Amino acid sequence: MAAYVIIVTQTVSDPALLNQYKEQAREHLRAQGISFTAGPVVAETLEGTAPHGAVVLKFGDLKQAQDWYRSDDYQKLLEMRLSATSSTAIIVEGP
Known part of the structure; x- marks a missing residue:
């Protein structure tokens, strides 16, 4: 059965460091053969407080x-x- 890692970012305290993380994480995921299934833009918040962003990775x-x-x-x-x-x-x- 597939597994999905879901990372939800609520707030950002250091945008420059987050951008550095994103660049390095993209390279890391590409090297591992892992791709984004969805994200990082949240299309709609149905419940709760709107997050800054979210990603879904499929394994x-x-x-x-x-x-x-x-x-x-x-x-x-x-x-x-x-x-x-x-x-x-x-x-x-x-699934």
Whole structure:
């Protein structure tokens, strides 16, 4: 079963660092063969407070998504995102 990593950015405290993260994350994802399924623009907020942005990444299965998120390479990038934003990341399984 496929797994999706969903990252929702609520607020941005350091736009320059976030842009640096985005550039490096794009390169990292491309090198891993991972593409965006959706995002980063939120088309409509149906409930709650509108986020700054969100992305959805598709993986072959739960283990692949977990391994990617916990990889040393992504953990270096994650520090940048967490320093630049207030965000939430989750993994959901689906078709």
